[in-house]
Amino acid sequence: MEQKPTISRRKFLKLSSCSLAILPVAIIATDRTRAQVKAKKEAVNYQDTPNNGQKCVDCQLFQPPNACIVVDGDISPEGWCSLFVLKQGNATSD
Ligand code: SF4
Known part of the structure; x- marks a missing residue:
């Protein structure tokens, strides 16, 4: 007769709490990865x-x-880069 694997209630709770502790770390890691997608100023x-x-x-x-x-770092309102996209309804004539 085959024996089913068992897990104690204490072990189950311990594993569950470990999983919940790892979740915020995973979310922060994902946010940091997203932030690194921005271009460096020099590149644009x-x-x-x-x-x-x-x-x-x-x-x-x-x-x-x-x-x-899309560009990393402090950006001046008076700055510019090669990725410039004019806001709808704005004109750039001086
Ligand atoms: S021009 Fe646009 S894309 Fe380039 S740095 Fe300024 S806000 Fe960002």
Whole structure:
């Protein structure tokens, strides 16, 4: 006759609590991985000044007050990079 594997109640609770303890670490690790997807400023020719009237504050990817969805680090509202995407309804003529 085949014997079923058994697990004690104490062992089950211990394993369950370990799993719950690991969950927040896994979530944080996932968030950090996501953050590392951002481009380095050098890779997108970022500069702290506008380029031909284009500036971060007018870009769809800008996150006020000083961040960007796709570029890493502090981003000036007056900056610019090669990934610039004009916000809908904005014009860049000076
Ligand atoms: S111009 Fe570049 S750095 Fe500035 S908000 Fe847009 S994508 Fe980000």
